[in-house]
Amino acid sequence: MAPQLQEYYKTVDSLAEPFIERLRQAVAIPSISADEARRQDVVKMGMFLKEQLESLGAHVEARPLGKQPHKEHLELPPAIVGRYPAKKDESKRTILVYGHYDVQPADLSDGWATEPFKLSVDDKGRMYGRGSTDDKGPVLGWVNVIESHQKAGIDFPVNLLMCFEGMEEYGSEGLDDFIMAECKPGKFFAEADAVCISDNYWLGTEKPCLTYGLRGCSYYSIEVSGPGQDLHSGVFGGTAQEPMTDLVRVMSSLVDTDGNIQIQGIKELVAPLTKEEESLYQDIAFTMDNLYESLGSKTGIFPDKERTLMGRWRYPSLSLHGVEGAFSQPGAKTVIPAKVTGKFSIRTVPDMEPPEVDKLVYTHCEKVFEQLNSKNTMKVYLQHAGKWWVASPKHWNFTAAAKAVEDVWHVKPDLTREGGSIPVTLTFEQATGKNVLLLPMGSSTDAAHSINEKLDRRNYIEGIKLLGAYLHYVAEEPMEG
Amino acid sequence: MAPQLQEYYKTVDSLAEPFIERLRQAVAIPSISADEARRQDVVKMGMFLKEQLESLGAHVEARPLGKQPHKEHLELPPAIVGRYPAKKDESKRTILVYGHYDVQPADLSDGWATEPFKLSVDDKGRMYGRGSTDDKGPVLGWVNVIESHQKAGIDFPVNLLMCFEGMEEYGSEGLDDFIMAECKPGKFFAEADAVCISDNYWLGTEKPCLTYGLRGCSYYSIEVSGPGQDLHSGVFGGTAQEPMTDLVRVMSSLVDTDGNIQIQGIKELVAPLTKEEESLYQDIAFTMDNLYESLGSKTGIFPDKERTLMGRWRYPSLSLHGVEGAFSQPGAKTVIPAKVTGKFSIRTVPDMEPPEVDKLVYTHCEKVFEQLNSKNTMKVYLQHAGKWWVASPKHWNFTAAAKAVEDVWHVKPDLTREGGSIPVTLTFEQATGKNVLLLPMGSSTDAAHSINEKLDRRNYIEGIKLLGAYLHYVAEEPMEG
Numbered sequence: 001m002a003p004q005l006q007e008y009y010k011t012v013d014s015l016a017e018p019f020i021e022r023l024r025q026a027v028a029i030p031s032i033s034a035d036e037a038r039r040q041d042v043v044k045m046g047m048f049l050k051e052q053l054e055s056l057g058a059h060v061e062a063r064p065l066g067k068q069p070h071k072e073h074l075e076l077p078p079a080i081v082g083r084y085p086a087k088k089d090e091s092k093r094t095i096l097v098y099g100h101y102d103v104q105p106a107d108l109s110d111g112w113a114t115e116p117f118k119l120s121v122d123d124k125g126r127m128y129g130r131g132s133t134d135d136k137g138p139v140l141g142w143v144n145v146i147e148s149h150q151k152a153g154i155d156f157p158v159n160l161l162m163c164f165e166g167m168e169e170y171g172s173e174g175l176d177d178f179i180m181a182e183c184k185p186g187k188f189f190a191e192a193d194a195v196c197i198s199d200n201y202w203l204g205t206e207k208p209c210l211t212y213g214l215r216g217c218s219y220y221s222i223e224v225s226g227p228g229q230d231l232h233s234g235v236f237g238g239t240a241q242e243p244m245t246d247l248v249r250v251m252s253s254l255v256d257t258d259g260n261i262q263i264q265g266i267k268e269l270v271a272p273l274t275k276e277e278e279s280l281y282q283d284i285a286f287t288m289d290n291l292y293e294s295l296g297s298k299t300g301i302f303p304d305k306e307r308t309l310m311g312r313w314r315y316p317s318l319s320l321h322g323v324e325g326a327f328s329q330p331g332a333k334t335v336i337p338a339k340v341t342g343k344f345s346i347r348t349v350p351d352m353e354p355p356e357v358d359k360l361v362y363t364h365c366e367k368v369f370e371q372l373n374s375k376n377t378m379k380v381y382l383q384h385a386g387k388w389w390v391a392s393p394k395h396w397n398f399t400a401a402a403k404a405v406e407d408v409w410h411v412k413p414d415l416t417r418e419g420g421s422i423p424v425t426l427t428f429e430q431a432t433g434k435n436v437l438l439l440p441m442g443s444s445t446d447a448a449h450s451i452n453e454k455l456d457r458r459n460y461i462e463g464i465k466l467l468g469a470y471l472h473y474v475a476e477e478p479m480e481g
Numbered sequence: 482m483a484p485q486l487q488e489y490y491k492t493v494d495s496l497a498e499p500f501i502e503r504l505r506q507a508v509a510i511p512s513i514s515a516d517e518a519r520r521q522d523v524v525k526m527g528m529f530l531k532e533q534l535e536s537l538g539a540h541v542e543a544r545p546l547g548k549q550p551h552k553e554h555l556e557l558p559p560a561i562v563g564r565y566p567a568k569k570d571e572s573k574r575t576i577l578v579y580g581h582y583d584v585q586p587a588d589l590s591d592g593w594a595t596e597p598f599k600l601s602v603d604d605k606g607r608m609y610g611r612g613s614t615d616d617k618g619p620v621l622g623w624v625n626v627i628e629s630h631q632k633a634g635i636d637f638p639v640n641l642l643m644c645f646e647g648m649e650e651y652g653s654e655g656l657d658d659f660i661m662a663e664c665k666p667g668k669f670f671a672e673a674d675a676v677c678i679s680d681n682y683w684l685g686t687e688k689p690c691l692t693y694g695l696r697g698c699s700y701y702s703i704e705v706s707g708p709g710q711d712l713h714s715g716v717f718g719g720t721a722q723e724p725m726t727d728l729v730r731v732m733s734s735l736v737d738t739d740g741n742i743q744i745q746g747i748k749e750l751v752a753p754l755t756k757e758e759e760s761l762y763q764d765i766a767f768t769m770d771n772l773y774e775s776l777g778s779k780t781g782i783f784p785d786k787e788r789t790l791m792g793r794w795r796y797p798s799l800s801l802h803g804v805e806g807a808f809s810q811p812g813a814k815t816v817i818p819a820k821v822t823g824k825f826s827i828r829t830v831p832d833m834e835p836p837e838v839d840k841l842v843y844t845h846c847e848k849v850f851e852q853l854n855s856k857n858t859m860k861v862y863l864q865h866a867g868k869w870w871v872a873s874p875k876h877w878n879f880t881a882a883a884k885a886v887e888d889v890w891h892v893k894p895d896l897t898r899e900g901g902s903i904p905v906t907l908t909f910e911q912a913t914g915k916n917v918l919l920l921p922m923g924s925s926t927d928a929a930h931s932i933n934e935k936l937d938r939r940n941y942i943e944g945i946k947l948l949g950a951y952l953h954y955v956a957e958e959p960m961e962g
Binding site: 215217228232233235237238240246257258295298301321322326334343345374 | 718725800808809810
C-alpha cells in the first residue's frame with residue numbers, strides 16, 4: 001500500500017519560510033575547507049548542524065578525524081555523525097545518508113552578483129549563496145525532514161544514520177578510513193541497509209533523476225628530461241634533442257580530435273553496449289542545446305544526444321590537461337625547457353580495471369617514445385586512480401526513490417550516470433556492501449563550484465518532500481527488488 | 482707597417498690594479514634594468530661612466546630616451562654617447578663602439594657564492610660579480626684604452642664614437658630609433674667608418690674569436706580555442722572536442738627529435754653550404770665535450786663538432802617553448818582548458834626572409850589543423866621577428882681585428898657565428914651602412930646571465946690591450962680589404 005504523505009507535504013509547505021531561514025543561517029557561515037584561515041568557520045558550521053539535529057532529539061557526535069596531512073598544526077574538521085530516532089527501532093530499516101557541510105571558496109570580487117555568504121532570494125525564487133546547493137541545502141534537507149515529521153505528528157519511517165563531513169571540497173581528507181572503520185560490526189554505521197547520497201544534480205532543469213553510475217579517473221604524468229638545466233634556444237637550438245619535442249609527440253599519440261583513445265587495448269576493456277542499455281538513452285531529458293549551452297560553443301563531438309550521453313557516461317575519455325615545466329606565461333621566452341611533464345587522465349568505465357589501464361598506458365607511451373629514437377629520458381607514472389562505480393537501478397533502494405519522485409514531481413525520474421567521480425560513493429559501497437543511491441536535489445544550472453551558486457526554492461522545498469517520501473517508500477519496498 | 486704597441490701594452494699591465502678598481506666601482510652599482518626599484522642605480526651607473534670618460538677629456542652626453550613603454554611613470558635611463566678625442570681629427574678614421582651599462586638581476590639568495598654586487602677576485606684571477614663580463618668589463622675596457630694611451634703618451638689612432646645604453650637586458654627599449662636618428666647625416670654617429678661591439682663571448686676558454694654572424698629569431702603562437710570556458714573533464718570528456726588535443730597535434734608536426742624542421746619549404750630557403758665554408762668548421766676550437774658540459778648531458782643531436790657548429794650557426798632550428806592557458810602547476814587538475822596557446826620559435830639564417838618564413842609556418846599549421854577536421858578554432862601568428870645578420874669577415878674591420886688578436890694573444894682568432902641574436906648588431910649595420918664586428922672580451926665560462934658571473938683577470942687586461950690594438954690596426958688597414 002502506497003504511503004499517504006499529503007499531511008507531510010502540507011507541513012513541509014507550511015514550514016517553507018523557517019526552512020529557508022535555516023539555510024540562510026548555514027550559508028552565512030563561510031565554511032571554506034580549502035582556506036586554512038576559515039577552518040574555525042568550518043568547525044562552527046559542523047557545530048551548527050549538530051545543534052540543529054540535537055534540538056530535534058537526534059543523537060549526534062562530532063568525531064575528530066586527526067590532523068590534516070602535511071599540515072601538522074591544523075586539526076581536520078570533525079565528521080558529524082547522527083542517529084534519528086536517537087534509539088534504534090529494531091522493527092525498521094536503517095538508511096545511511098551522506099552530505100558535506102564545507103563549501104568551495106567564494107569572494108564577491110570573483111564576480112558574484114550578490115554577497116556569496118548572504119542568501120539572496122530573487123523574484124524567481126532563485127536562492128543565491130555559496131553552499132546553497134552544494135551541499136548545505138541537501139544536508140539541511142534531512143534536518144527539515146525530521147522536523148516536518150515531528151510537526152506533522154507522523155511516525156518516522158526508518159532509522160536514519162547520518163554522516164556529514166567538512167572536507168569534501170578539499171579531497172575528503174581522513175574520511176575514507178573513518179567510513180571503513182565505522183561500517184565494521186558494532187560500529188556507528190554497521191546496520192545500514194542502504195545508502196543515499198544527495199550531492200549531485202539533475203541533468204537539466206525540469207526533470208528529476210536518480211543516478212546509478214559514475215566514471216572513474218586514472219591520472220597520469222609523462223615526464224621527459226634531457227639537459228641538466230633549461231637552455232637558451234639561440235645557443236642550443238639545432239644541437240640538442242629537446243624534451244618538449246618528444247613530449248608533444250607522445251601526447252599527440254594518445255587521443256584524436258573526436259575523442260577516440262589511440263591506446264591499443266583500451267577499447268577492448270569496455271563492457272559492450274547491450275540493446276537494453278542502448279534503448280535507455282533516447283528517453284533521457286537532454287538535448288544538444290543543453291550541451292551547447294553548457295559548453296558555451298558548438299564544439300561537441302557527436303551530433304545526437306544518445307551518443308553524447310554515452311560519451312559522457314558509459315565510454316572512457318582521455319583529456320590532456322597541460323604541461324608542467326615548460327614556458328606557460330604570456331609573452332615570448334626563448335627557453336628550451338630541460339624537463340617537461342605532460343598531464344593527462346582517462347575517465348574509466350565498466351569493466352576497465354585500473355591496473356590493466358595503467359599497463360596499457362605505459363606500454364603505449366614507451367612504444368611511441370622508443371620510435372622517436374631519442375636520447376632523452378621518459379618516465380610515465382600514475383598520479384592517482386579512482387575507480388568507476390555502477391549500482392543496480394533495479395534495487396529496492398532505487399525503485400523506492402523512483403516512486404517517491406513520481407509522488408512528489410508527478411513524473412518518472414531519469415536514470416542517469418555521471419561522467420565525473422564522487423569517490424565517497426564507492427567507499428560507502430565497499431564499506432557497507434549495500435546499494436548506494438545518488439538522489440540529487442539541485443538542477444544543472446546551480447553553478448555548484450562557480451560564481452553565483454544557487455538553489456531554486458522549488459528544488460529545496462520539493463526536495464525536502466522527496467527526501468522524506470523516499471524514506472517512507474524505502475521502508476515499505478519489498479527487499480527482493 | 483705594423484703598429485708598435487709594446488709601450489701601450491706595458492702601460493696597460495702597469496695600470497692593471499686601477500683598472501680592476503674601476504671595474505669594482507662599477508660592479509658595486511646594482512644597475513638592474515628589469516627592476517623598477519633599481520632605476521636610479523641604472524642612471525647612477527650611466528653618470529659614473531660619463532664622469533670617467535669626461536675626466537679623461539672625452540666629450541660625453543647623456544641623451545634622454547623618453548618614458549618606458551607601458552610604464553608612463555618611469556623614465557628610461559639615458560644613452561651615454563661620447564667622442565674621443567673631444568674634437569674630431571679629420572685625418573683619422575672614425576670607429577663607433579657599443580656596450581651596455583645595465584645588468585641582469587642578481588641576489589645572493591639565488592645561489593651566488595659571493596655578494597653579486599661586490600667584485601671578488603679569487604686566487605685563479607676569476608673576478609666574480611654581476612656585470613663583470615656582461616657588459617661592464619668591456620665597456621670600461623674602452624675607458625681604460627683611452628687612459629692607457631694618455632699615460633703612455635701615445636697618440637690616439639682613431640676618432641672613437643661611443644654608444645653605451647642602460648636597457649640592454651630589458652629589450653633595449655628606445656634604442657633602435659635613437660641609433661637610426663643619430664646615424665643620419667650631421668648627427669652624432671654620422672661619420673662612423675666601421676662599428677665594433679664587445680658584448681659576446683669566446684666559443685671556449687682558451688682561444689679568442691671574432692664573430693661575423695648571428696641567427697635571427699621568429700617567434701610564433703598557435704592559439705586553439707573552442708568552449709566558452711574551462712571545462713571539467715569528468716562532465717565533458719568524451720563529448721567535446723578539446724583544444725589541447727588539437728594543439729599538441731599541430732605542435733608535434735613542426736619538428737622531429739633530431740631537430741629536422743617538418744615545415745615544407747623551410748629547408749629550401751637556407752643558403753647552400755659551399756666547400757669553402759664547410760672547410761672552416763674543423764679548425765674551430767670546440768669539442769663535443771664542450772657541448773656536453775654546457776648541456777649538462779649527452780643529449781646532443783650530432784656526434785661530431787662540425788655538424789654541431791653548423792646546427793648552431795648556419796642552419797635554422799625550431800624549439801617548442803611551452804603552452805599558455807593549460808594546467809602548468811604541480812599536482813593533478815582535471816581541467817579541459819578552453820583556450821590554449823602553444824609557443825615556438827624558429828632560429829633563422831641566410832637566406833631566410835622572415836615574411837617568407839611566416840607564410841610557410843601559417844600554411845603548414847593551417848594544413849595540419851584542417852586535416853584534424855576539428856570544430857575548434859586555430860589562429861597562428863607571429864609574436865616578433867628579428868632578422869639574422871652575417872658580415873663579411875674579409876672586410877678590413879675584421880682583418881684589422883684579427884691582426885690585433887695575433888699581436889696580443891699570439892694566435893689566429895677563430896671566426897665564429899652565434900646561434901642567438903644581438904638585435905642591436907643589425908640595427909647598427911642598417912643605420913650606418915658599415916661593417917660591424919663583434920669582438921668579445923670574456924670566455925664561454927663567464928656565466929653572463931647566471932649566478933656567479935665572472936670575468937677572468939687575464940681576459941680583462943689582455944682584452945684592454947686587444948681593444949687598443951684593434952684601434953691601431955683598424956687605423957692602418959687598407960680600406961679595400
